[in-house]
Amino acid sequence: MKKIDIFFRLVLAVLITLSLMISCCILPQAFIDNDAHPSLPNANSSWFWSNYEILSDTSTANAYSPQIAIDSDNNIHVVWYDNTPDLLSSGGDSDIFYISYNSEIETWSPLELVSSESTDTSLHPVIAVDTNDDIHIAWTDWSDYLGADTDRDVFYKKKNAGGSWTITSVISTDSTLTIHEELTIYVDNNDNLYIAWSDPTDILGADGDNDIFLKFYNDTASSWSSTTLISTESSAYAYKPQIVANSLSGDVHFVWYDYTDILGADTDGDIFYRRWNVYTSTLSDLNLLNSFSDLNSYNPKIALDQNDDIHVIWADYADYLDSGINQDLFYKKLYTSSDSWGLTEVVSSESRHSTEHPDIVVDKNGFVFVAWYDATEYSGAGTDFDIFFKFRDPSINQWSITEVVSVESNDLSHQPELEVDSFGFVSCVWIEQEDLDSSGTDPDICYRKFAGTPSIPILSPIIPNPSSIGNVSLEWSEILSAEEYAVYRDTSYIWSISGREPLSITTDVSFTDTLNETGFYYYAILANNEYGTSAISNVEYVEIAEETKTGLFTSLSLSEILIMAGVVLGLQIIVSVITYSLTKGSSSKRKK
Structure with a gap:
């Protein structure tokens, strides 16, 4: 028994020695923080919202429907419509205005009038930036211009980088009726331009209900396509299309809301998705995204990430995943490599009031940022409508807590729009009716940025x-x-x-x-x-x-060599102890 005890003590000593050797060799690694997860702002981080800025300070009436884009130099471009009488000699009707922020000199440009050829009401502009940093703006307009007649049509204008505006073009040339007031625009990586809208005109077999139509500008051919009908199965009213496009595959991704009873959707408003391929001019099958919902769903928004996956958010009255009977925000992701949708997630989990007008953007790391307006009395927001914001972390597939953006406001804050720059900083514009900086209680355009170390x-x-x-x-x-x-x-x-x-x-x-x-x-x-x-x-x-080593151990570090030596030494000691014990035991037996 004594020999066995000595044997195990020796083995234990060897193991402890080996452990200490290994620990000493890798000591520097013990202090390494290998958490590669990017820290983004929440209640405990160094990210923050910048001071607000009033962009429409020259407006004395109502400024509405802001939209935002950011170019490759992180310059910020904002448009809205304004009914201030004769602002920049625009006349007495509503017109489209544009302002930009130069990131190098950190100043906003003077206000510019976009709809200079319009003679009637101009509404709801949208904006996009191409790879040359040219600015593309489309809007709806009642002007009888270039044969557009006096119904509402889609107008378009371009500002070359560093310079001048083109003349206004009419895009909805096939339309003979009043299109829906909101449209969408997108520029792909090949600088092809896509504009989609909702229109009751009975063309291409669309019938007389509102349907989704598309036109695109081929940058290589320098020409506009003919009009394409997207909502081919719709037999009711289809509204508010949103698009993104993948220039490599040629797929243009659409979402919209529709009252058609198809795919089991019933006659309430539902969210539909499909693709149209620019190379083959073919449509994918129609997808119903909110099959769980038997109540109205509205206002979908769509974003494309660095892997060409699709992110969709919308507002829905369905009491799904214990979201309650108020209107909440829901999120879904399309994995394009497998052409499969992920599970539906509730975004507005802290909300106890109806959520309105969501927007969504995705940065280069796959973080999803969402904003909306909400009357929930949350985090000191009060019971007025405020701008709420949160983000989704792709490394853990979880949403952050909700933050209030319009913290200074005690009046109506609504219609937020987001964009993300090359640093991952998020810019937000919205309509603000609080008298901030003596802007008055009329609606104004407010801006602030979410950024940090x-x-x-x-x-x-x-x-x-x-x-x-x-x-x-x-x-x-x-x-x-x-x-x-x-x-x-x-x-x-x-x-x-x-x-x-x-x-x-x-x-x-x-x-x-x-x-x-x-x-x-x-x-x-x-x-x-x-x-x-x-x-x-x-x-x-x-x-x-001192000099380059050669031979077997050239590629090994000192710590690796010491570990190997320790293992060999330990094994040698163990073998020696076992041999000694066996030899000693045999000798004792012979003496007896």
Whole structure:
């Protein structure tokens, strides 16, 4: 028994020794934060809403229906319609106005009149930006212009980057009746332009109810297509189309709401989806997105992400997933690789009042941002309508808590519109009736931005390690909200960068350092933007050896070699102990 006890003590000692060796070798890794999940704003983060700005400060009447777009330089473009009498010599009717924000000099441009050829009421503009940063604006207009007659039609205008406006064009040339007041516009990555609207004109077999129509501009051919009927199965009223387009596949994705009793939808308003392919001029099968709902559904919005997946949000009165009998917001995602829809999710989980006019955008990391207006008395919002906002984290497939955007308002705030820039910052415009900054109690256009410091970059392990004197290559994760990165180096572990000067500042996600002396070198990365600096990245080290090793262990680091040596030593000790015990036991037996 004594020999067995000694044997197990020796084995335990060997295991403890091996454990300590391994722990010592990987100690620097113990301090690495490997959480690559981007930190985005919520109640406990460094992201925030900027101060509000009144964009329609020259308006003395009603400013409505704002829309927003952001170009490749992160300049912001906003349009709305305004019935201020003779604003910019526009006459006494409602007209379309445009303003832009220059991100470099951080100022808003003077107001511009878009509907300069119109002689009657102009309403509900939409806006898009192409890859050349040209601005495309469409709207509905009652003017008898270019043979449009006095019914409401779709008008269009373009502003070249840095410059002038084209003359107004009439898009709904086949329409002979008054189209629905709201339309949609989209520009794909090939600069093809798509405009869709709802129209009661009986063309292409549409009958006399409102149907969804499309026209697109082929940028290569420099010509407009003929009109295409999208809602071919609809026999009731189809309204408010929304579109996105994939230039690679040629698919144009549509959502709208429709009162047609088809696919089991019944005669209440329901949300429908389908695709039209620009290359083959073919329509996909019709999809009913809210098959669970037996009450009215309205106002769908659609967004396209970096994987070409489709995100849809809409307002629905259905009491689904315990959402209650008030109108709530629902969300669904189409995975285009498998052509399958995910489960329906309730977005407005904190709301106790009807939610209205949702909008949705997706950033390059797949974060989904949603805004709407709501009279729920939530987070100090009061019982007036306010702008609510939340986002969906793709790494955990969960929604954030709701935030109130229009916190300064004690009056009606409504019709939010969102856009996201290349840094992942979210811009929001909405209609505000609070007398903010002496703007009066008439409806005005309000703007603010959701932004903050970058999330933590993740520094990759340095390869090879050990390395020889010369160049050492560093690589780290790209942070969407970062403008630049600071590289830090030391010969001891970097616990803090306080008081340190960076080795280099770069806009790249890689850096090559030159080391001329042997030893251990430690590196860390910080991400910077105009709002501040991220927390320190994980720390990685490299051993610089005197000369390049050759042979079996060339590719192994010092820690890996020590671990292997420890394992071999431990096994040797265990074998020796067992051999000794067996030999000793045999000798004792022979003596007896």
